[in-house]
Amino acid sequence: MEEKPTEISTSKMFGGYNRRYRHFSPTLGCSMTFTVYFPPPSSPSQKFPILYWLSGLTCTDENFIMKSGAQRAASGEGIALVAPDTSPRGLNIEGEADSWDFGVGAGFYLNAKEEKWKNWRMYDYVVKELPKVLSENFEQLDTSRASISGHSMGGHGALTIYLKNLEKYKAVSAFAPVTNPTNCPWGQKAFSNYLGSDKSDWQEYDATLLIEKCSKISTPILIDQGEDDKFLHDQLLPHNFEDACKGANAPLVLRMQPGYDHSYYFISTFIDDHIHHHAKALKCA
Template sequence: MEATRPVEIGSNKMFGGYNKRYKHFSPTLGCSMNFTVYFPPSPASPSHKFPVLYWLSGLTCNDENFITKSGAQRTAASEGIALIAPDTSPRGLNVEGEADSWDFGVGAGFYLNAKQEKWKNWQMYDYVVKELPSLLAENFEQLDISKASIFGHSMGGHGALTIYLKNLFKYKSVSAFAPIVNPINCPWGQKAFSNYLGDNKADWEEYDATCLLEKYHDVSATILIDQGSDDKFLKDGQLLPENFQAACKKHNVPVLVRSQPGYDHSYYFIASFVEEHIIHHSQALKL
């Protein structure tokens, strides 16, 4: 069995810091996993530790998409924040049907803990919330895991919001780009949840940000959401930001949903506003 300790498999200097890619064996998922960390330029004081900002990517992505396409490192470097980008699902398990469609299985873990036996390795919620932070704390003394925030895109925006709401004590802030905020009511979510979780709709609601606001609404930091007005998946009814906005209003949860005219669902959209998101998190992390 591979070592659970992370092994560096790539390194590139960027804006004075380094993107470093690691491989490790995940006991939670039962397979080898990759993740990438952007370490800002080293501070003057060797005892200084960087707060961390987790990024959760969307359908079909892995740990590299955000790192190579977003340009987020420029602001992370100036703000002194480490970016953590995990993969989006287990890989290499060769479960029958895992690669049959782009919106389920490999690249589509939905940041939940699957209940169906066939998909028992799909435990991305525990990987992101428990295993990865422990791994980082044990192996990277320059990171301050106690100061953490989380954001993501599409399926990853869904993951960021649900993880934040269920773990308000762990994360200082949350934001999302075009998140799937009400998956029990959209085709992507219904496909994933029925396969991963089974037919019990109460299990589905545990991974639906709009539903979770019924139970977890003691939110102090403003939730920031950007949504492109020309997003194909908005028009197809996959994202449903109005449902989440209504639930926030009902429970007096502070939220800022910004409709960005002309933008689509791509990384061009993310790159255009990622600086504002990182500053949003930086303010919360430095309180």
């Protein structure tokens, strides 16, 4: 059954409000939390475009809201920020909390095919259920004008969701995304457990492989990657994605940032650029 989201916390910031909600998700079969930053309206009837933010391994909906500082630019641009959680929680599936890179806090924004992990349907939650919840419960949000971004595992989610749904999102950006998960340990562990052994199923959630099938990407894909990120060479593989974009004639701005790591210090340094990137695309919509 669907239910209206219940507000569980609120904090004023840069003239707007961070509001955290809980609701029952029929898609995932459990209660979920998400946070929305509502910028200050310029008029009572103003409707805000949305930037969805997908967080990385071990994170919740609160990490980005509390650490990124994105609200300052979002307030100025009149963009709402929507941050969902990263996986189902509270289902008590055997093995769901045995490691930090799989199970709870590690939904990988896919629809699992293995029966044991049938509740792990974060792709459908982000693409279908959450926009419907927002549209039906928050009249100040314009879900028809949306962009998507994320970090690490969430960068993987943002890229793959965008590439599979070009009609739903005006632009995409990412920080240190897992761009080629079929070729890295995090992705191989998650995909083999959630999706099974058929690697053709894995390809549906790999941005480096998906970009080869895409056309008509009008807004450049923006990626920031720290050069001192300890996961750069074995997990993230941005140059694989860069090569695939060149092969597909897909517009990509890949910025390698000297000295920066994988943390929210890195994200908060460059987040304003990403907000402005999305604002331009959303306002042209």
